[in-house]
Amino acid sequence: MKVDCEKASFEARFNLLADQRSPFCLGVDPSSSMLGSWELPDTIGGLTTFCDRLAGWIGSSLAVVKPQIAYFERFGPKGLEALVEFVHTMQEQKALVLLDAKRGDIDATNEAYGQAVFDRQTGYGVDAVTVSPYLGFDALEPLFAAAEGAQGAVFVVVASSNPEGRFLQNARTETGLTISEALADAIAERNRRGPRRCCGAVIGATRDDVGVSLVARIGEALILVPGLGAQGASYNTISMMSRPRSVIPTAARSILAQGHDRSAFVDALNVQREAAYSLRV
Amino acid sequence: MKVDCEKASFEARFNLLADQRSPFCLGVDPSSSMLGSWELPDTIGGLTTFCDRLAGWIGSSLAVVKPQIAYFERFGPKGLEALVEFVHTMQEQKALVLLDAKRGDIDATNEAYGQAVFDRQTGYGVDAVTVSPYLGFDALEPLFAAAEGAQGAVFVVVASSNPEGRFLQNARTETGLTISEALADAIAERNRRGPRRCCGAVIGATRDDVGVSLVARIGEALILVPGLGAQGASYNTISMMSRPRSVIPTAARSILAQGHDRSAFVDALNVQREAAYSLRV
Numbered sequence: 001m002k003v004d005c006e007k008a009s010f011e012a013r014f015n016l017l018a019d020q021r022s023p024f025c026l027g028v029d030p031s032s033s034m035l036g037s038w039e040l041p042d043t044i045g046g047l048t049t050f051c052d053r054l055a056g057w058i059g060s061s062l063a064v065v066k067p068q069i070a071y072f073e074r075f076g077p078k079g080l081e082a083l084v085e086f087v088h089t090m091q092e093q094k095a096l097v098l099l100d101a102k103r104g105d106i107d108a109t110n111e112a113y114g115q116a117v118f119d120r121q122t123g124y125g126v127d128a129v130t131v132s133p134y135l136g137f138d139a140l141e142p143l144f145a146a147a148e149g150a151q152g153a154v155f156v157v158v159a160s161s162n163p164e165g166r167f168l169q170n171a172r173t174e175t176g177l178t179i180s181e182a183l184a185d186a187i188a189e190r191n192r193r194g195p196r197r198c199c200g201a202v203i204g205a206t207r208d209d210v211g212v213s214l215v216a217r218i219g220e221a222l223i224l225v226p227g228l229g230a231q232g233a234s235y236n237t238i239s240m241m242s243r244p245r246s247v248i249p250t251a252a253r254s255i256l257a258q259g260h261d262r263s264a265f266v267d268a269l270n271v272q273r274e275a276a277y278s279l280r281v
Numbered sequence: 282m283k284v285d286c287e288k289a290s291f292e293a294r295f296n297l298l299a300d301q302r303s304p305f306c307l308g309v310d311p312s313s314s315m316l317g318s319w320e321l322p323d324t325i326g327g328l329t330t331f332c333d334r335l336a337g338w339i340g341s342s343l344a345v346v347k348p349q350i351a352y353f354e355r356f357g358p359k360g361l362e363a364l365v366e367f368v369h370t371m372q373e374q375k376a377l378v379l380l381d382a383k384r385g386d387i388d389a390t391n392e393a394y395g396q397a398v399f400d401r402q403t404g405y406g407v408d409a410v411t412v413s414p415y416l417g418f419d420a421l422e423p424l425f426a427a428a429e430g431a432q433g434a435v436f437v438v439v440a441s442s443n444p445e446g447r448f449l450q451n452a453r454t455e456t457g458l459t460i461s462e463a464l465a466d467a468i469a470e471r472n473r474r475g476p477r478r479c480c481g482a483v484i485g486a487t488r489d490d491v492g493v494s495l496v497a498r499i500g501e502a503l504i505l506v507p508g509l510g511a512q513g514a515s516y517n518t519i520s521m522m523s524r525p526r527s528v529i530p531t532a533a534r535s536i537l538a539q540g541h542d543r544s545a546f547v548d549a550l551n552v553q554r555e556a557a558y559s560l561r562v
Contacts, residue, residue, distance in 0.1 A: 076365060
């Protein structure tokens with residue numbers, strides 16, 4: 001794996017860029033209907049045009065973008081080539097790329113996912129990835145190790161923004177903690193072990209049932225917060241969290257839906273950039 | 282999405298082939314160390330040679346193969362092109378392909394994964410896929426719908442073969458059921474709703490703590506059972522399950538490790554094929 005040993009940790013790079021640009025993270029979700037609303041065909045050509053146009057419009061305005069891999073993977077290997085192109089373009093624009101992939105498996109398999117995600121020669125070469133903990137937090141260790149080697153980060157889904165996951169995420173383990181609480185503790189512990197913090201969390205802005213208490217136990221971890229905009233949550237929920245400077249607010253559909261028009265898109269993006277920036281000051 | 286409306290359901294095709302060939306499912310895990318033990322370079326060329334050789338050796342001896350996508354994805358888009366090639370080759374040999382991908386996200390994203398997995402024009406075009414339920418069983422519905430449209434199947438991880446997932450999978454939901462039990466019930470219910478059974482389960486052969494009771498509540502669902510061989514479980518555990526004809530036993534490393542030698546590989550595969558076949562008679 002090619003690693004740039006001179007670069008700083010994901011957290012340090014994020015903090016620098018967030019102060020310069022904004023902590024707001026734009027989700028990149030080129031769904032069939034989104035391409036349609038951009039008046040693009042639902043083809044690999046439409047996807048490529050979408051990515052090129054979007055990268056141009058974003059310019060150097062964002063610290064971090066979050067492509068959802070499913071919307072690229074639906075076009076198979078060619079769609080993932082378009083993803084790699086987009087990753088390179090955004091990194092040339094000095095933005096961090098957080099791949100929304102919810103990967104997660106047994107440990108031997110997670111080692112291969114670590115290569116897929118972080119290797120800049122043969123894999124996607126992104127800066128961070130979301131992972132799903134159903135096969136266990138400890139099984140994710142090879143992904144944490146790969147992130148450390150690449151100065152990247154892994155964001156574990158702790159409490160998702162959608163309603164369907166609550167029956168599972170709020171279930172109680174034999175210690176009496178909920179699953180989300182046990183994961184928050186495990187993230188804090190993994191970051192304490194070091195050598196540097198590589199482990200973040202995903203906690204939905206819609207999760208006002210648990211969000212504040214989870215943030216309180218998660219140590220210094222970065223927290224990706226989806227659910228703004230199309231999913232209905234607001235910055236009020238986020239500002240209740242105890243460490244707003246660790247928060248990376250993210251939304252996709254509500255902003256991308258303006259994509260037929262550059263100035264409408266930029267205006268919608270700037271509203272989010274400024275609202276997110278206010279969390280840091 | 283291109284769908285062959287004349288073909289039978291995944292379950293019907295599996296049962297026919299399992300009676301003719303064997304229900305044993307070979308896991309295809311071309312890890313870095315596995316390529317090494319086959320005396321192949323850890324490159325896209327090594328991966329392609331591995332797949333070609335393996336497909337030739339399998340021939341028409343198996344009902345179903347299970348490529349683990351992480352080991353292809355570690356080579357990025359080119360690795361996934363090799364996966365698509367392998368899928369086509371195995372389908373030409375009339376085997377079913379169950380993609381081990383543990384995908385799972387919110388519902389809008391799962392719709393895109395449905396395209397990625399089942400679409401034969403632009404996606405991987407496989408017959409079935411494993412999914413991870415951390416974001417909720419109901420959020421998986423678009424994947425079930427895509428499977429129904431393609432006469433395919435979706436295998437939900439209920440109780441994984443590795444030890445690290447137990448704290449989560451055995452946690453209790455507010456109804457008093459464990460998460461695994463609640464998922465088993467949801468699978469049974471989804472299959473009852475129809476129009477045909479498209480929903481299977483993954484229950485590790487190593488899970489003698491819960492395996493028998495989960496199988497008893499899961500209705501008529503097919504059950505993928507990993508954990509044989511390298512992970513230590515045996516067919517004794519499986520034969521305790523109440524519906525052995527619904528079981529798809531699977532192993533990878535213990536058989537692939539014979540890959541430097543065709544006859545050793547075929548012998549190891551035949552031992553598994555016969556042991557698995559004995560479950561059906």
